[in-house]
Amino acid sequence: MTTPKKRLLYIVNVDWFFISHWLPLARAAKLDGYDVHIATTVTQKTDVMLAEGFTCHEIPINRSGTNPLTEIVVAIRIFRLIKSLKPDIVHLMTIKPVIYGGIAARLAKVPAVVVGITGLGFVFINESKKIKILRSIVVKLYKAVFRHKNIFITFENESDRAVFLQGNIVKPEQAQVVNGAGVDLTNFSHKPEPENPVVITFAARLLKDKGFFEFVAAAKMLKPQCGDSVSFWVVGTPDFVNPASVTQHEIDKLAIEKNVIFHGFRSDMADVLSNSNIVVLPSYREGLPKVLMEAAACGRAVITTDVPGCRHVIIPGKTGLLVPPGHVDALAEAMLQLARNANLRHNFGTQGRVLAEKRFNIVKISTDYLSMYQKLLSRTV
Numbered sequence: 001m002t003t004p005k006k007r008l009l010y011i012v013n014v015d016w017f018f019i020s021h022w023l024p025l026a027r028a029a030k031l032d033g034y035d036v037h038i039a040t041t042v043t044q045k046t047d048v049m050l051a052e053g054f055t056c057h058e059i060p061i062n063r064s065g066t067n068p069l070t071e072i073v074v075a076i077r078i079f080r081l082i083k084s085l086k087p088d089i090v091h092l093m094t095i096k097p098v099i100y101g102g103i104a105a106r107l108a109k110v111p112a113v114v115v116g117i118t119g120l121g122f123v124f125i126n127e128s129k130k131i132k133i134l135r136s137i138v139v140k141l142y143k144a145v146f147r148h149k150n151i152f153i154t155f156e157n158e159s160d161r162a163v164f165l166q167g168n169i170v171k172p173e174q175a176q177v178v179n180g181a182g183v184d185l186t187n188f189s190h191k192p193e194p195e196n197p198v199v200i201t202f203a204a205r206l207l208k209d210k211g212f213f214e215f216v217a218a219a220k221m222l223k224p225q226c227g228d229s230v231s232f233w234v235v236g237t238p239d240f241v242n243p244a245s246v247t248q249h250e251i252d253k254l255a256i257e258k259n260v261i262f263h264g265f266r267s268d269m270a271d272v273l274s275n276s277n278i279v280v281l282p283s284y285r286e287g288l289p290k291v292l293m294e295a296a297a298c299g300r301a302v303i304t305t306d307v308p309g310c311r312h313v314i315i316p317g318k319t320g321l322l323v324p325p326g327h328v329d330a331l332a333e334a335m336l337q338l339a340r341n342a343n344l345r346h347n348f349g350t351q352g353r354v355l356a357e358k359r360f361n362i363v364k365i366s367t368d369y370l371s372m373y374q375k376l377l378s379r380t381v
Contacts, residue, residue, distance in 0.1 A: 211282025
């Protein structure tokens with residue numbers, strides 16, 4: 001008699017985030033014998049997931065929505081889906097799926113739950129009175145989710161885990177640190193740097209809190225002295241749903257100034273990074289930024305900020321440089337230092353590849369998650 005497959009349900013806010021970060025894990029789970037389901041907001045990526053043999057369930061999760069009635073409807077739809085699917089394990093990612101899916105999993109008595117805290121976001125960073133009130137509500141809801149009897153909560157860096165432990169939001173035995181979503185080291189391979197001009201690349205969603213305007217300001221400072229010997233690339237698009245998004249008007253204005261070159265969305269990030277000399281992410285806070293892991297895998301020197309998440313992806317002075325967040329002068333100085341020193345870039349890139357092989361290999365990270373699933377499921381036997 002054939003043993004039925006264990007049913008695994010991922011719930012995430014939007015399909016493109018799942019595909020860009022978690023597709024290799026879902027593939028590994030399917031190869032390991034799981035019946036993989038994905039519940040998410042659908043954009044134009046359904047075909048990608050269906051082609052992988054996954055079952056997709058459309059649930060429109062508005063990432064910035066605050067209408068109570070709409071949110072209740074979404075929460076009910078998630079509960080009904082879980083109740084009908086009867087998954088053996090659910091893996092929840094991003095804030096709304098974690099809260100709505102986590103409470104639904106408790107009510108539906110799902111045997112095992114994994115929660116992925118992929119960064120703390122503006123709810124934990126912003127100090128306005130309104131956000132502080134929202135934070136207190138979110139913390140209470142997180143605590144309700146984490147009272148599930150068979151749950152692991154994963155964090156992408158020790159700083160985020162410490163925030164939850166110090167706030168008594170999680171118990172130490174529940175909290176695991178995993179090195180992000182990992183990198184395909186075969187696809188993101190170490191290739192020789194391109195020759196002149198030196199290309200300095202900012203690759204991320206175009207958000208204020210990614211340090212977009214600091215990068216542009218630093219490029220503007222350096223352009224007069226570097227001329228055509230250095231090119232400043234911006235790869236990515238705005239995320240208009242996010243309140244921190246750069247506006248199209250701002251982008252159009254900056255494009256006219258020609259201090260930076262806008263490349264828009266690129267699906268071929270391995271090629272983008274291979275054609276760059278330096279990768280810059282002056283973010284205010286991250287979980288574990290995938291682009292910096294990919295840059296390390298490609299053997300590229302990185303410059304990032306001394307904040308949680310970003311500082312966890314590099315070895316300062318060995319694989320890249322750290323600068324204070326929001327400090328344009330320090331950022332420009334670091335960019336100029338690496339632009340003028342090919343040997344330093346080469347050394348940083350070589351050590352970055354070693355770091356990627358040691359910590360960010362997607363095969364190892366997927367194996368760690370599968371072991372986590374198995375450990376939780378073994379408790380339910």
